[in-house]
Amino acid sequence: MKLFSSKYNYSKRINSRYTLINNTLTGALDIIENDIRDLIAAKKFNSIRPNILLRLRNRGYFYSNAEKEDKILLELYNNYVKKAAGRPLRFVFCPSYQCNLRCTYCFETDLPSNPNKYMTGKILDDSIDAAEEIIKEKSGKMDSVELFGGEPLLLKNKPFVEKILEFAGKKDAPITIITNGVSAKEFIEVLLPVKNRIEMLQITIDGPREIHDKRRKYASGKGSFDQISKNIDLLLENNIRTNVRINIDNTNIEFIPDLYEYICQKNWIQYPDFSIRLAPVTDHTTLDYDNIIIPEEKLLERLIRLYDEYPVLEEIFGFYLFKPLRHILDIFNGAPNVSPRFFNCESNLLELNVFCPDGYIYACGESIGKPHLAIGRFSPKLEFYPDKKTLWTERTILNIKKCRTCRFAPICGGGCAFSSLLIYKDNSRPICERYQEVLDTFLELRGEKLFEKYMNKL
Amino acid sequence: MKSINRTKNLWNNDLTLKGLKDNVGPMCCWYWCLWYLSRK
Numbered sequence: 001m002k003l004f005s006s007k008y009n010y011s012k013r014i015n016s017r018y019t020l021i022n023n024t025l026t027g028a029l030d031i032i033e034n035d036i037r038d039l040i041a042a043k044k045f046n047s048i049r050p051n052i053l054l055r056l057r058n059r060g061y062f063y064s065n066a067e068k069e070d071k072i073l074l075e076l077y078n079n080y081v082k083k084a085a086g087r088p089l090r091f092v093f094c095p096s097y098q099c100n101l102r103c104t105y106c107f108e109t110d111l112p113s114n115p116n117k118y119m120t121g122k123i124l125d126d127s128i129d130a131a132e133e134i135i136k137e138k139s140g141k142m143d144s145v146e147l148f149g150g151e152p153l154l155l156k157n158k159p160f161v162e163k164i165l166e167f168a169g170k171k172d173a174p175i176t177i178i179t180n181g182v183s184a185k186e187f188i189e190v191l192l193p194v195k196n197r198i199e200m201l202q203i204t205i206d207g208p209r210e211i212h213d214k215r216r217k218y219a220s221g222k223g224s225f226d227q228i229s230k231n232i233d234l235l236l237e238n239n240i241r242t243n244v245r246i247n248i249d250n251t252n253i254e255f256i257p258d259l260y261e262y263i264c265q266k267n268w269i270q271y272p273d274f275s276i277r278l279a280p281v282t283d284h285t286t287l288d289y290d291n292i293i294i295p296e297e298k299l300l301e302r303l304i305r306l307y308d309e310y311p312v313l314e315e316i317f318g319f320y321l322f323k324p325l326r327h328i329l330d331i332f333n334g335a336p337n338v339s340p341r342f343f344n345c346e347s348n349l350l351e352l353n354v355f356c357p358d359g360y361i362y363a364c365g366e367s368i369g370k371p372h373l374a375i376g377r378f379s380p381k382l383e384f385y386p387d388k389k390t391l392w393t394e395r396t397i398l399n400i401k402k403c404r405t406c407r408f409a410p411i412c413g414g415g416c417a418f419s420s421l422l423i424y425k426d427n428s429r430p431i432c433e434r435y436q437e438v439l440d441t442f443l444e445l446r447g448e449k450l451f452e453k454y455m456n457k458l
Numbered sequence: 459m460k461s462i463n464r465t466k467n468l469w470n471n472d473l474t475l476k477g478l479k480d481n482v483g484p485m486c487c488w489y490w491c492l493w494y495l496s497r498k
């Protein structure tokens with residue numbers, strides 16, 4: 001019988017005996033012997049033992065009909081769209097476009113010059129009314145309230161923040177706050193009444209004092225490390241769930257061990273309300289790399305070298321920060337499967353309503369302050385722009401030409417819509433991330449370790 | 459041949475909303491962190 005290989009097969013030799021294979025559409029992840037892999041590569045399917053061949057077919061690596069896979073992809077997509085109608089409703093409030101820091105890698109450098117620097121009382125009231133109206137029209141439930149900006153925790157915003165948090169309480173919604181943390185002390189009294197519903201207050205620290213202060217500084221040039229550190233102490237003493245994010249790039253990655261040592265000295269790690277993670281610095285305005293933002297597999301390689309030297313860091317931070325690895329890590333960690341990803345992120349499903357001081361509603365936190373990308377407005381009255389909504393919703397791996405032939409499309413989702421709109425002024429261009437390179441690097445350097453861990457579990 | 463995920467539900471056409479959330483949510487910015495924290 002003639003067999004066709006799936007478009008979505010990925011494989012990588014783990015050692016002299018075994019190869020890992022993955023089908024990104026079905027989610028199947030298997031280990032095969034290298035001789036089978038060689039037969040597959042040579043398309044000598046008839047030489048593969050029948051029981052193995054049957055299993056490979058059952059898991060979606062081969063089809064007897066070339067069109068079958070496309071049909072399955074479409075069926076899965078239709079099912080996905082149906083389920084997506086029940087997505088959570090999230091409301092993001094940006095009380096101001098202003099910020100008290102001038103971080104070197106900020107992606108919002110145009111915001112402070114926006115004429116609508118702060119929400120007015122009327123704008124805030126309109127945003128809350130609009131949220132009520134949207135909830136009423138949809139599920140009736142508010143799934144989360146988030147504070148973002150600019151910097152949301154500026155002193156001038158305090159009465160507004162209080163009102164937004166009260167609104168979240170009234171709606172029984174979980175709260176997330178993304179802040180630089182420098183003024184957190186002044187907000188403790190407004191956070192305490194809602195502390196049980198704060199899922200995460202995120203503060204970024206980029207390294208030990210001398211490194212952090214070069215990156216995350218005030219307009220005066222003064223560093224923010226000491227102030228932030230004191231405020232984290234205070235938040236944890238008040239049992240407020242605090243997550244430290246470490247933005248890493250080529251220039252600060254080697255200082256992670258120093259920062260970790262500081263965190264241990266501070267004893268933050270002992271607090272149940274403390275968590276920590278790494279996140280790569282990204283720039284969605286360009287596809288180019290420089291000395292700061294390097295290709296993801298290079299960053300991964302540097303991180304692995306660091307983990308080799310400080311194994312405790314691998315236990316704490318792991319590899320989830322790399323998008324191309326998440327599906328494999330999930331399955332190795334016991335997830336029964338991962339579903340295909342037809343979109344890049346929640347913005348494509350219009351899950352977010354980002355309310356900004358200019359009265360516009362944005363679908364993506366990174367697109368704020370760019371009215372041509374707004375999906376509607378909430379002031380003076382609530383209205384949505386259907387043509388702008390489709391910029392986000394119609395961007396799927398079925399509509400992006402290059403994605404139709406990419407083996408990683410079902411785990412990638414086509415890349416960032418905001419990038420496509422910004423770089424190409426077009427929502428249908430692929431924003432290709434380095435799935436092949438990152439997966440290859442990871443399996444080259446950690447494949448055997450992962451494999452051994454798995455074999456020991458059997 | 460060893461299958462790492464042994465689910466029979468390949469071509470997963472019966473995702474729970476949670477599954478869907480897990481898969482869509484974590485791509486961007488702080489959502490990924492929330493998702494990650496919720497799984498720890």
